[in-house]
Amino acid sequence: MSPQTASTPRSDPPALSAERLRAALDGAASVFAPDDDGYETARTLEHGGVEHRPAAIVRPADTAGVARAVRFARDAGTPVSVRSGGHSVFGLGHADGALTIDLRGLEGIDVDVDGRTAWAGGGITAGAYSTAAGAHGLATPFGDTGGVGVGGITLGGGVGLLARSRGMTIDSLLGAEVVTADGEVLRVDAEQHPDLFWALRGGGGNFGVVTRFRFALGEVSDVVGGVMLLPATPASVAGLVAAADAAPRELTMILMVMTAPPMPMIPAEWHGRVVVMANLCWSGDLDRADAALAPVRNVAAAAGGAILDGLRTGPYAALLEGGPPAGSTVAVGRTFFTDGLDEPAAAHLLGELESVDAMMRAVQLRVLGGAVADVADDATAYAHRGAAVLGNVAAVAPTAAAAAGYTPWVETLADRLRGTSEGVYANFALDGGPATARAAYPGTTWDRLAAVKRTYDPANVFRGNVNVLPG
Incomplete structure (x- = not known):
């Protein structure tokens, strides 16, 4: 899906001259044009599956190089896209025919x-x-x-x-x-x-x-965090959402209800089955961690015991591991906010995950509140401070065409889970169109x-x- 442009019609931009671009930058940035060695690597997004072809990619070494690139694009009438250094899962950091400003040279x-x-x-x-x-x-x-x-x-x-x-x-x-x-x-x-x-x-x-x-x-000293993997039942999914919502604010929980991937740490008998993965971080006093985590462990026990318990004490930075899976896959998804998730909604969610054959399908639930809700809606441009849960429904397929086939399923499930809550989270949006922007x-x-x-x-x-x- 391509980002929307302004509502006024735009003619196709003139072909970008790599020679003129290099002269304008005068060594202030590396330039990768489509015929250059390194272009294919520079345009690749880590998770794969997004095949945008920018007219050129520049990687400035400093702010002055960025400014030169912006001025060149403006004067040439060339669209600009910006990649800020990460995995750019949904591809908005690149755009076909654009001058992509890749900031990975500014990593200090x-x-x-x-x-x-x-x-x-x-x-x-x-x-x-x-x-x-x-x-x-x-x-x-x-x-x-x-x-x-x-x-x-x-x-x-x-x-x-x-x-x-x-x-x-x-x-x-x-x-x-x-x-x-x-x-x-x-x-x-x-x-x-x-x-x-x-x-x-x-x-x-x-x-x-x-x-x-x-x-x-x-x-932030050491935290208690990591991943717990539980059998997915309506009681376990709804119970974890309730436990996260009721927890002291020092506990943050991100839930992924998903088909278990064939990873070595997951028992083979659970591969491909729907599970709930709880990614937790307790950042309060370590001597209060056990009490804060007790409701989570109670939910696990009621579900028959954790499939995997990876909670450990260590530095916060160690929890920020990995990223989206590598390989040529394409995701389609919809983000939503909701006031919560009871057992009937959880039962519907699980039934829907079982109803499709996407190679990977998941519903992520980020329980909010705490310090997020302390800030007024109008204090920043993020206007959803009172939302209880941020969700995202996604399906992954090997090709864009295959992924598009799951779009109706994704949209229908997201609408069911959102209930009466409005709004979307811009960072989880797959497109920049008018409806998405107005909801964000x-x-x-x-x-x-x-x-x-x-x-x-x-x-x-x-x-x-x-x-x-x-x-």
Whole structure:
């Protein structure tokens, strides 16, 4: 699925001249044109399955190189897409015929231990950042995998294993360095360009290329976390959601109801069967961990015992392992919010997972509340603070055509699980079309974002995202 463009018609852009691009950049970035060695590698997304072919890919070495690339694209009438360093599962970091600005050359991090802040390059991954900060007993909340790019997860919101205790990633964002659509470099924070700073916290990549982020760091010593795998029953699925919702805010739980993959740590008799995988992180006092985890263990015992119990004490960064599976597969999915999940809804969910033959099908449930809900809806561009659960329904297939065949199933199940809750989470959206954008940014949030877009990107140069049109 391709990102939507602005509502005004656009003619096809002129063919990009790699020679002119190299001359304009003057050594400020590596350039990969379609005929160059390295182009195929540069355009590949780690999880496979997305076959976008940019007109060229540039990998700047610094902010000045990014600014030159943006100015070149603007003057040439070439669309821009931005890859922020991670796995870009749904392919919005690349676009056919675009000039892709790949930020993986901007991977530095500067930790101010005494000041509890860090400046991080726009191409660094959550795993690399968390390892560097964790060496000082510090952390910023990101997601649940190390391979995600800090830029992408931050701009969309950031809901991960520290969400209930420390908030979303955007709640730790203190400032940013941004290259706007005209190639200007801005320092942005609560006092400088505060409207843009508000928009960056959840409004996606609509407003410029963020080359550096300034984050607050919190003290995080060892945590208790890891994966528990349980038999999937209506009682176990609904019970885990209820336990996570009732838990102290120091416990965050991400549930994946899924067909068990053929991994060595999973007993062979469970391969291909529907299970519930609970990814947990207790970030409070270690002597309170057992009591906090007792309700989870009770659910496991009632289901017949855990299939796998991988909970352990260790550094937070160690929980951010891996990423999407490698290989040529394509995912189709729908994100939703819901007020909860009772046993009848869980029974329906399990029946639906058994009803299709996708090579991988799953429903992810991220239980929110805690510090996420402490922030007002209008304080940032993420406007769903009161939602109890963030969900995502997905099916994986070997080809795009095969995956598309599961779209009706995915949409129907997501609609059933969402109930009366509205909205979508921008970071889980597969497209940037108008309906998705309006659901991600409802009401006055949309109006405010559109006004910021009009100020900083009136021509909608940055549209390879969940796209907000200039208001």
